Amino acid sequence: MPTTNTTPETLTTIASIGQHVGQTVTLRGWLYNLRSSGKLLFPTFRDGTGTIQGIVPKAAVSEELFETLKNLTLESSLIVSGTVSAHPKDPAIFELQVTALTVTQRIPDATPFPIQLKENGPDFLMEHRHLWLRTxxxxxxxxxxxxxxxxxxxxxxxxxxxxxxxxxxxxxxxxxxxxxxxxxxxxxxxxxxxxxxxxxxxxxxxxxxxxxxxxxxxxxxxxxxxxxxxxxxxxxxxxxxxxxxxxxxxxxxxxxxxxxxxxxxxxxxxxxxxxxxxxxxxxxxxxxxxxxxxxxxxxxxxxxxxxxxxxxxxxxxxxxxxxxxxxxxxxxxxxxxxxxxxxxxxxxxxxxxxxxxxxxxxxxxxxxxxxxxxxxxxxxxxxxxxxxxxxxxxxxxxxxxxxxxxxxxxxxxxxxxxxxxxxxxxxxxxxxxxxxxxxxxxxxxxxxxxxxxxxx
RNA sequence: UCCUGAGUAGCUCAAUGGCAGAGCAUUCGGCUGUUAACCGAAGGGUUGUAGGUUCGAGUCCUACCUCAGGAGCCA
The missing domain is CATH 3.30.930.10 (Bira Bifunctional Protein; Domain 2)
Structure with missing residues (x-):
């Protein structure tokens, strides 16, 4: 698996990302959710301290980065870099303008992450408690x-x-x-x-x-x-x-x-x-x-x-x-x-x-x-x-x-x-x-x- | 231990005793500000188990299994 070559200065956590508005930072975490609107991707990342939404306009990044993220599966582990900005609709929320992405492990399509972003029953959730903890x-x-x-x-x-x-x-x-x-x-x-x-x-x-x-x-x-x-x-x-x-x-x-x-x-x-x-x-x-x-x-x-x-x-x-x-x-x-x-x-x-x-x-x-x-x-x-x-x-x-x-x-x-x-x-x-x-x-x-x- | 309720697609749930369904997830396609995004298409089933009633059972009856939350007891 790839290890990070990130310099320590830019490595941060989602919980403390408010201190880095306007700067380019690196996060180590997982893909929590992924929405798309044609040539715009909205990945949500999590790192154990919180979640943050990323924005990826197709025109702003390489073809390879866009395609990699577009086809990435939920809960795949990754290292992502980007510029921190305030949300246009709510300045109290921060977003990440993604500039670089390294996938640590991609979950195969055939075996998706079991816990869906929807209502689940207690028995199913407890049976998957080791994964439920990530939500x-x-x-x-x-x-x-x-x-x-x-x-x-x-x-x-x-x-x-x-x-x-x-x-x-x-x-x-x-x-x-x-x-x-x-x-x-x-x-x-x-x-x-x-x-x-x-x-x-x-x-x-x-x-x-x-x-x-x-x-x-x-x-x-x-x-x-x-x-x-x-x-x-x-x-x-x-x-x-x-x-x-x-x-x-x-x-x-x-x-x-x-x-x-x-x-x-x-x-x-x-x-x-x-x-x-x-x-x-x-x-x-x-x-x-x-x-x-x-x-x-x-x-x-x-x-x-x-x-x-x-x-x-x-x-x-x-x-x-x-x-x-x-x-x-x-x-x-x-x-x-x-x-x-x-x-x-x-x-x-x-x-x-x-x-x-x-x-x-x-x-x-x-x-x-x-x-x-x-x-x-x-x-x-x-x-x-x-x-x-x-x-x-x-x-x-x-x-x-x-x-x-x-x-x-x-x-x-x-x-x-x-x-x-x-x-x-x-x-x-x-x-x-x-x-x-x-x-x-x-x-x-x-x-x-x-x-x-x-x-x- | 007792009482009550629920088991149907990977998940959440529909289906008057009469052809097994939907949404999500997965795969394929579309969309430049989405918020569990949305739109179109495809694949996906031993209806918890065993027996019984019936021309016919997911549906009714019996037993069992599993889970849920309430009592008792406790933090």
Whole structure:
């Protein structure tokens, strides 16, 4: 294949092409689309940073260049040079007056690129996910995802946290609830893919104070919805001497930072994706005096009452039963009442995990919080203050029928210098779906793993 | 696991129980400002699988397979 002989000065990307108006530049990319009007060609190029339309009048270029481009197939790879100009109908859009073209690889006519520039079904697209990624909307989503992951890690890295990643292979079900992927571990033992690193980051927090983990998580539950993946990425901070109020403050600050970063550098991508940017701006909108407005907080009891009122008005089909967890329609309704993420705290301890600290003011409640994303995206963060008393944790493990011997190390954390501590976990894919306004998490990760799909 | 819906050309979809169709894609031709460009022509089919009802099944019945999104559960 030909390599470029382009001088470094003229090599640029589509994202930064606005700095080169009037200059001749070179792009390395692919042919995204090709329209023609007789002796005028309108190729659209993409290079991973965006797309740009080229113009090729037959009279302005060599016969060879014109014929080569005219017969070029979509998604063929190429190196193209041309002069950058503003679009005659919209000066904010740039075009490339093509002057030179080198085809790196021409896709044969007999085997055209499978993904057409038209509506396609989800099954077909997922079957060709490795190629679907190249389309403008999908690559824009992946760029936003990269920023979300960077901003999330950056927030903790610049606020005194140490990244301590827990194991992915674990000897037992961490919380004893979810279905786990199981595998053989050298014959005698079973191993499981982690469903959460939380218990392990509690241990590293006791060593380092403020820690977080960031890695893949696995759930083998047979959930077939737009919100579920069997493999997803989770970021989990854990902090010593942090109570529930502090934890909610942390979640607010953390999410605000991520949204700020996305708004800073992805206006164009969000537009391609079709996200209403004003909905994101509302998340970090200050008050009338420019002061910071925290995310709304709602106790479980208040949320329950809100759901009952909604049912009475006919806005919700089913009346919420006090003491039950909230269902999907319930969460959607609650989050739709606010323009910012809403923090629902102090759920009944009975419906929450064994490691959550009871509320001293009402021991039937847990010191926990779920952050519900706006626009009906549901829970993106779940967290709590952890039980720090040895005897209480011991009795909880027994009461939940969990194997004591497997949790011996976890109990040790309460035996040797126990302190109050809190943490939460955020699912990256749900966060991306919310921030990008996607209707399915399968578009938020390069290769989604779902109940019915593990290819490609 | 349960509920609901969908499987017809490479893709997206039509077809009252009575000849298997269209748009896009591909190939050929036309067009100097196109925006999933447009116009003309050609090629392209074991209607998810198996069985059944019928003179006749893409269409009706039974079972199965695959996919979708909703419940439960969760991030």
């Amino acid at each position: 403008p909307r999908q690559s824009a989503i992946l760029r936003v995802r990269a920023t979300i992951m960077r901003a999330a890690a950056e927030y903790f890295d610049t606020n005194g946290f140490f990244r301590t990643d827990p194991p992915i292979l674990t000897p037992n079900a961490c919380e004893g609830t979810s279905e786990l992927f199981e595998m053989d571990y050298f014959g005698d033992d079973k191993a499981f893919l982690t469903q959460s690193g939380q218990l392990y980051v509690e241990a590293t927090a006791m060593a380092l104070g403020k820690v977080y983990s960031f890695g893949p998580t696995f759930r083998a539950e047979k959930s077939k919805t737009r919100r579920h993946l069997t493999e997803f990425w989770m970021i989990e901070p854990e902090v010593t001497y942090l109570d529930l109020e502090g934890l909610m403050q942390l979640a607010d600050d953390f999410l605000s930072h991520i949204v700020t970063r996305v708004l800073e550098s992805h206006q164009a991508d969000l537009k391609v994706i079709g996200k209403d940017i004003t909905k994101l701006e509302a998340v970090i909108a200050p008050g009338p005096d420019g002061e910071r407005v925290p995310f709304p907080k709602l106790s479980y009891d208040e949320a329950h009452q809100m759901l009952l009122d909604a049912h009475a008005k006919g806005l919700l089909e089913n009346a919420h039963t006090y003491g039950d967890d909230f269902g999907s329609p319930d969460e959607t309704y609650i989050s739709n009442q606010f323009s910012k993420p809403v923090m629902v705290h102090r759920y009944p301890a009975a419906v929450k995990a064994f490691y959550m600290q009871p509320d001293p003011a009402d021991p039937t409640k847990a010191l926990c919080v779920d952050v519900l994303a706006p626009e009906g995206y549901g829970e993106i963060i779940g967290g709590s203050q952890r039980v720090d008393d040895y005897d209480l944790l011991h009795s909880r493990i027994v009461a939940h029928n969990l194997p004591l011997d497997a949790f011996q190390w976890y109990l040790d954390l309460r035996k040797y210098g126990s302190v109050p501590h809190s943490g939460f976990g955020m699912g990256i894919e749900r966060c991306v779906a919310w921030i990008c306004g996607l209707d399915h998490v399968r578009e938020t990760i390069p290769f989604a793993r779902t109940l019915n799909r593990i290819y490609p």
